[in-house]
Amino acid sequence: MHNYAAPAFNAVSGKGVYLHDDSGNRYLDFGSGIAVTSVGHSHPHWVQEVQAQTEKLSHCSNLYAIPSQHKLADRLVEKAGGSGKVLFCNSGAESNEALIKLARLHGRNKAGKENECFKIVCAHNAFHGRTFGGMSATPQMKVQDGFQPLLDGFSFATLNSIESFDESIDKDVAAVFIESIQGEGGIFPAEDSFLKELRALCTEREVLLMLDEVQSGIGRSGHFFAFESSGILPDAIGMAKGLGGGFPIGAIWTADPYVELFQPGSHGTTFGGNPLASSAANAVLDIIENENLIEKVTRFSKKWHDSLKALAEKYPQLITGVRGRGYMVGLPLNTDAIKVTFLAKEKGLLVVPAGKNTIRLLPALIATQEDLDKSVQILDAVFSEIS
Numbered sequence: 001m002h003n004y005a006a007p008a009f010n011a012v013s014g015k016g017v018y019l020h021d022d023s024g025n026r027y028l029d030f031g032s033g034i035a036v037t038s039v040g041h042s043h044p045h046w047v048q049e050v051q052a053q054t055e056k057l058s059h060c061s062n063l064y065a066i067p068s069q070h071k072l073a074d075r076l077v078e079k080a081g082g083s084g085k086v087l088f089c090n091s092g093a094e095s096n097e098a099l100i101k102l103a104r105l106h107g108r109n110k111a112g113k114e115n116e117c118f119k120i121v122c123a124h125n126a127f128h129g130r131t132f133g134g135m136s137a138t139p140q141m142k143v144q145d146g147f148q149p150l151l152d153g154f155s156f157a158t159l160n161s162i163e164s165f166d167e168s169i170d171k172d173v174a175a176v177f178i179e180s181i182q183g184e185g186g187i188f189p190a191e192d193s194f195l196k197e198l199r200a201l202c203t204e205r206e207v208l209l210m211l212d213e214v215q216s217g218i219g220r221s222g223h224f225f226a227f228e229s230s231g232i233l234p235d236a237i238g239m240a241k242g243l244g245g246g247f248p249i250g251a252i253w254t255a256d257p258y259v260e261l262f263q264p265g266s267h268g269t270t271f272g273g274n275p276l277a278s279s280a281a282n283a284v285l286d287i288i289e290n291e292n293l294i295e296k297v298t299r300f301s302k303k304w305h306d307s308l309k310a311l312a313e314k315y316p317q318l319i320t321g322v323r324g325r326g327y328m329v330g331l332p333l334n335t336d337a338i339k340v341t342f343l344a345k346e347k348g349l350l351v352v353p354a355g356k357n358t359i360r361l362l363p364a365l366i367a368t369q370e371d372l373d374k375s376v377q378i379l380d381a382v383f384s385e386i387s
C-alpha cells in the first residue's frame with residue numbers, strides 16, 4: 001500500500017555498521033532500522049543463536065513454558081534493579097498497549113471501581129506508536145489525522161516542566177506515561193532532575209510512573225535504560241526496538257507492587273516472547289555484556305558529541321543545536337531535514353529525519369570511535385555542500 005514514501009534503495013544485506021544495497025553500494029548505517037539493529041547487522045553470535053534456535057524450536061505459544069523466555073525475563077528484571085516481573089509482546093506499540101491496560105487496572109484498584117480513575121497524562125510532542133492506544137497517547141496531527149474518535153482519557157503536559165505535570169494529575173489520573181528520551185519527536189531527553197520530581201509526585205498521588213524506553217532503552221543512551229542516569233525507578237517500563245537486534249520482540253517490566261494487576265486471562269499474545277524471539281534478544285544481551293557495549297557507548301559518545309557540537313558551530317546557519325545522550329542524537333536544522341538525509345545517503349551515511357526538521361543519528365552500539373568520526377566527516381561534507 002502507499003503509506004511509506006518512495007524508498008531510497010533496495011536493501012539486501014548488512015555487515016556490522018554497514019547496510020548494503022543491490023547496486024554494490026554500502027552505507028554507514030546510523031539509522032539502524034530506527035534504533036533496532038542494536039548490535040549491528042548479522043553479528044556472528046546473534047546469527048549463530050538465532051540459527052541454532054530455528055533448528056530446535058521456533059514457536060510453541062505461551063501455553064507452554066519457554067526456558068529462553070524465562071532466562072530473558074530474569075535478565076531484564078536484573079537490569080531493572082532485581083525486582084518486578086516481565087511480560088513479552090512483539091513491538092513497541094504493543095508494549096505500550098500493555099502499559100495502558102496496566103494503568104487501567106491500577107486505576108480501577110485505586111478508585112475501587114471501573115470508569116472513575118482511568119486517565120493517563122503523557123507529554124506534548126510524544127510518540128508512543130500507531131495502534132489506537134499508542135496514537136491516543138501521541139498528540140500529533142500527522143499521526144492521529146483521519147482516525148478519530150481515539151481512545152478516551154489522555155491528557156498532555158509539558159516535558160521537563162514539573163508544574164505542568166502537577167497541574168495535570170487530578171484524582172481521576174491512573175498513570176503518567178512518557179518517553180525517557182523523546183525519539184520521533186526530535187530527541188528531547190527528560191532531564192534527571194525532572195524525572196526525580198516526577199517520581200516523587202507520582203508516588204505521592206498514587207499514580208503509576210510508566211516510561212516508554214522503546215527507542216531509548218537497551219543501551220542506546222549509555223545506560224541500559226535511559227532513566228538510570230536520574231537514579232529513579234519507574235513503576236513500569238516499555239521496551240522493543242533494540243531488544244531483539246532485528247527480530248521483532250517487545251516487553252514490559254512492572255515493579256513488584258503492580259505485578260499482580262495482570263491475572264491469568266487479563267492479557268495475552270500468541271507470538272510474544274516465543275523461543276525464536278527470546279533467543280534473538282538473549283543474543284543481543286550476551287553481546288552487550290561480552291563486548292562491554294554500554295561502557296563503550298558512554299566513552300565513545302563524549303568525543304562524538306563534542307565533534308557534532310563543533311560541526312554545529314561551523315555551520316550555525318544550518319545546524320541549531322545537538323541534543324541527546326549516548327548513541328541517540330538529534331541535530332535540529334535550519335535547512336530541510338529530508339534534503340540532508342538524502343545528501344548524507346548519497347555520500348554513504350544513513351540518518352533518519354525526526355520531529356520538526358531534525359535528523360536523528362542512531363548508530364548500532366558496536367559503532368567504534370572511527371565509525372563515529374566518519375559520520376561527522378560525511379555530515380561536514382553535506383553541510384559544506386549546502387552552504
Ligand SMILES: *Cc1c(COP(=O)(O)O)cnc(C)c1O
Pocket residue numbers: 090091092093094096127128129130179183184212213214215216240241
Ligand atoms: C518506535 C516507537 C514506538 C512504536 O514501536 P513499534 O515497534 O513501531 O510499534 C513506541 N514508542 C516509542 C518511543 C518509539 O520510538
